[in-house]
Amino acid sequence: MRQTLIDGARQxxxxxxxxxxxxxxxxxxxxxSTAAPYRHFSGRDELLAGSPAPHRSATTPxxxxxxxxxxxxxxPSFGL
Numbered sequence: 428m429r430q431t432l433i434d435g436a437r438q439x440x441x442x443x444x445x446x447x448x449x450x451x452x453x454x455x456x457x458x459x460s461t462a463a464p465y466r467h468f469s470g471r472d473e474l475l476a477g478s479p480a481p482h483r484s485a486t487t488p489x490x491x492x493x494x495x496x497x498x499x500x501x502x503p504s505f506g507l
Contacts, residue, residue, distance in 0.1 A: 433474065433477050435452075439452055448471070450471055453474065
């Protein structure tokens with residue numbers, strides 16, 4: 428589904444350009460609901476970049492991140 432949406436977006440860009448691009452048109456071309464692109468992408472810019480967002484569901488942890496966890500900081504020793 429994601430690749431179908433990306434392919435549809437590329438076709439629209441080639442035919443109409445960036446100004447005439449809409450997620451509704453992408454959904455129509457893919458034959459899916461207008462909400463479908465938002466299930467796979469955070470918005471228009473992400474779809475245009477071709478970077479699928481991680482799919483979130485009720486079972487997906489809300490702490491999901493592709494970034495590494497920050498290194499824990501040690502408290503200052505204050506010369507002890």
